[in-house]
Every structure is written in C-alpha cells, then in structure tokens.
Amino acid sequence: MGLNLTQKMFANKLEHDVWPGEIYYLEPDLVMTHDHQGPMTIREFESMGDIKVWNPAKIIFVMDHRTPSQTLTSVENHQKLRKFAKKHDITRFYDVGEGICHDLVAEHADVKPGMIFIATDSHTVTAGALGLFATGIGSSEMASLFATGKVWLKVPETIKVVLKGNLQKGVMGKDVALYLLKILKTGGADYKAMEFGGDGIASLDMADRMSLCNMCLEMGAKNAIFPVDEVTVQFYREKGLEITPLFPDGDAPYERVIEVDLDRLEPLVALPFSPDNVFAVSQLDKEYPLNQSIIGTCTGARYEDLKIAAEILKGRTVHKGTRMLIVPATRAAWLRAAREGLLEIFVSAGAMVNVPCCGPCGAYGMGVLAEDESSITTGSRNFVARMGAPGALIYLSNSATAAASAVAGKIVDPRNYL
C-alpha cells in the first residue's frame, strides 16, 4: 500500500514507511513561538536551569498578537522575548509591525515543502497549504523542544477532501473551510490529518489554500496538507526557489473521503457562537445588521483578500453606523496594497486601515465589541467573548462577503457587488 501526504512527511524524515497510529520522536526542521505563548515558553524553559536551546537557527520568534505595543505587560513580554533571543542567538526574529506569524513564515519561505514545522499556535496547520507537516503544541512542550530538539508525534489517520470543479467569483478558500465545518463539525477531524486533492485544487491560489488549511483546526485537525503542485511550485518560484512537486501515492490509505463540488459552492457564513453553525449567505432567514466589519487575521487578510475587498469597496462607502477595520496580515501585503492604491480605496470608502498584527482576531487592542453589538469578520473563531463582551455576535465569512456587508450594513451576498 502507498503513502498519503502526511505519511510521506514522516517517512521522508525517518527514511522508512510509517503507518497511522505509530508514534515517533522527531527533530523538527523549524519551530516557532510568538508573543502570546512565547513568555510562558521562556518561563518553563528557564525553570529547567541555565541551559541552551538545541539549535537557534531552527527557532523563529514573531511579535504579532499584542502589537503594536499595547499595554505595559505586553511590551514587557516583547522585551523578554527579545532578550531571550539575544541570549540564545536566535536571529530569526520578526518584530512588532512585521505581521502575523503564519503569513510571515509562508511569505518569507521559512517553511518549505516536506518540512516538519512545530509552533506554539493552534493555527500552525495553515502552513500545510505549502505541502508540509505543520502542527501546534503548547508552551511547556515547546520549552522541552527548545531543550531537547525532539518532539513526539503520532502518525494521524487522514481524511481526504477531493475538490471538483472551479472556485467561482466571490467564493473563496474560506468557504470551502466553512462548508467542511458544516459537514464535519468542530471536533469532527480531531487528531486527524486533512489532505486536499482533486482537479479542483488548481483553482485555489495559495491565499485560498492557507485560509482553508487554517480553519481545518476548527474541525480539530492535527494538520492539513496540500500536495506540492503547479500552484506551489509557482509560489516558490516567485521567491527564487525551485521545489519538486509531491503527490500522495494512488493507493494511499484514507479514513474517509469527502467530495466538494466547487462549481456549486456559494459564499457561506458561520453564525454565533460556533464556526460550524454555517449557512449560505444567499439563504439567510432574516436580516443580520452589523456594527462592524473586519478584514484581518491569519484566516483572511492576505493581499488577495485586500484585492477583492477593494474591488467591492471601490466607488462605494461603508454603511453609516457600521465601522470597518482592515488589518493586512503582513507588511508586504500592506505595502503592495499601498502601491496599488487599495489602501486609498479603503480609506475613501470610510474604512480604517491598521498596521499588520492579530489585532481584531481576539479583541487584542482593536475591533472590540460591546454587549449588544455584532461584527462580521474574516477571522476563524466566533466563540463567546472572542471579540469583547460575551453577548456580542460574531459572524465568520470570506473577505468579499465582509466587504460587501460593510457597504450594506448587514450580511449580504458579495456576488451582487462584483
């Protein structure tokens, strides 16, 4: 029997075939922490005494959650991380203002196909879009990894998702994720890998793939993974890197196969308070008025998200009574949007544009909601109190829907605005 993509990631490292259920100790190719889980990681690491990190060249630090400098505690945390990095010769340090960790490691090609990438963030699964094994762990385990260079991993069972047809205008990778959440529900892919394939993947650009892999975490997935196809090869070629395509074997084992017909997929929205409470925007039972619309977070604030939002907002204005906040995921995305005039379109339409950071994803210093307010967001979570008061309503959508809905002041189908 052949190997699926996740098995291949393990097999590549171990130089022998592996099967679901087996447990291995591995040395990751790359690890990452950030200013939210980093301080705890350092605390635990230092509790082990005056020891050195196993390999500073394989460690990345990112200041993205509590940035720009928000409170005294968050600034002190940034300082702690800078000092630790200096002491341990960790030079791969993305400081305040660079952007969100998951976007940065892709944009800068820190992560490459075939790697084992471990980070102290649940959405580490995002990087699987680039054809690698990427998963999250907690701070103490990262402290242990810093010390030993090893992590134990169980080879997961894989759910295969076969995409057919083509993604339509106004429909994005985020909608594929919401569709799968509707089927699998939160926890439906617990401990499992999700592997994407089928002819339809060709119509998903890297931004779509990253949003999709990102939200597999909300299904509980351990990792999500795309094959290394022409889209991936092109993505790296633009960064001056040549990579080799990689596909699963034809007779690889899958626990379950789900087919998605992209031709028929519509813009979807997750209503409060769970990412799996999913409905088609065109079929909503009533009006959903909005106090706020957010284009931000590692789930939907890449250049492609900004571009489609600008397409919708051009010559239109944000609804009175609805505030719109746009937070590009990285400095490079911000800069490109600035150069191409997208930021001017946003500000002219009445939106606010902020510096790259996690910000509105979890009420980190911006985009906070009051008890009786509601917001649509391109983020990944609409849990109780995620963006402020426990009663505030959060709706999850793609960036086109968030932009069109900002104009309408209520949730609307973006296809009528494109």
Added chain:
Amino acid sequence: MTTEIKGKVFCFGDDIDTGQIIPGSYVVLTDPYELASHVFEDVAPEFRSQVEQGDIIVAGKNFGTGSSREHAPKAIKYAGISAVIAKSFSRIFYRNAINIGLLAIVLPEADKISKADRLTILLEQGKIRNHTKGEEYNFALPPQIMLDIFNAGGIIPYTLNVLKTRC
C-alpha cells in the same frame, strides 16, 4: 505506581473553548496562580469560589477547543482541579493538560456523571468509580509516552530527566 484521584464534580457542557476557560486578555500573564484567579471568569464566575482542592471537572465533547494556550489547563489545575473528564478533547488542550500535569480523561459516557457526584479515578486501571451513583466506568489509557510524562509530573520534569540521562 497507582494514581488515585478523588474529588467532587463540576459539570460543563460541550465545546468549552480555551477563551472561556481563561479569557484572551489574561494570556499575557504567566504566573499559574494569577491565571487561576481568572478561571472561567466570563462564563462561570461562581466556579472560582466554589472549587476545592482535588475537585474534578466533567464536560461534554470537544473540551478545550480553540487556542493553544496552556494557560487554560494551568488555570484549571492551579484553581485546585485534579482531573478533567470529557467526552472528547481538542487535541492541543489534551496534550497541554498532560504536559502540565493535569489529568485529562476521555470518557464517552461522561454524561452519566452529575454535578457534585463523588468520584475516584484509578488511573492505571483505567477505571472511574462514581460513589454517589454506585457506578463504575472504564476509560482507555493514553499512549505510554503520555503516561510517562504525566507520572513524571509533566513535560518539564520529564525533560529534566531526559537531559540528566544524556550527560
């Protein structure tokens, strides 16, 4: 080694996410006792004053979903909770709990247990005794590596042992 844990039960429902366990605004903190003082602050503010050392949380499916913050299991542990029993856990929470020395047990029949029931967990035997109801439930043990980490007191003491044997 036998690990017997006794305590009375606090019940929680399905999909309790890490943000409900410890709100995002406290993730900037690292002191476990400080974290514990804010446990379940938004969703069950009474919990903190009612919990006694050794008590047990029993929850529905997908407990600990959401962020990777180990602040969540730490807030629970340092509030006095000795174990969390749930129908299912989100992966990172489960791993984090064991890594910081909080027992996490997957029990599909968790809803047979009610608030204030008195339980004894016999870890090595994979058994939970419900003294209030006179019932017994069996659970599957986690992989040996997780038991080793838990029995060492968490992944930090476990790692210290690994480092010691290396040099």
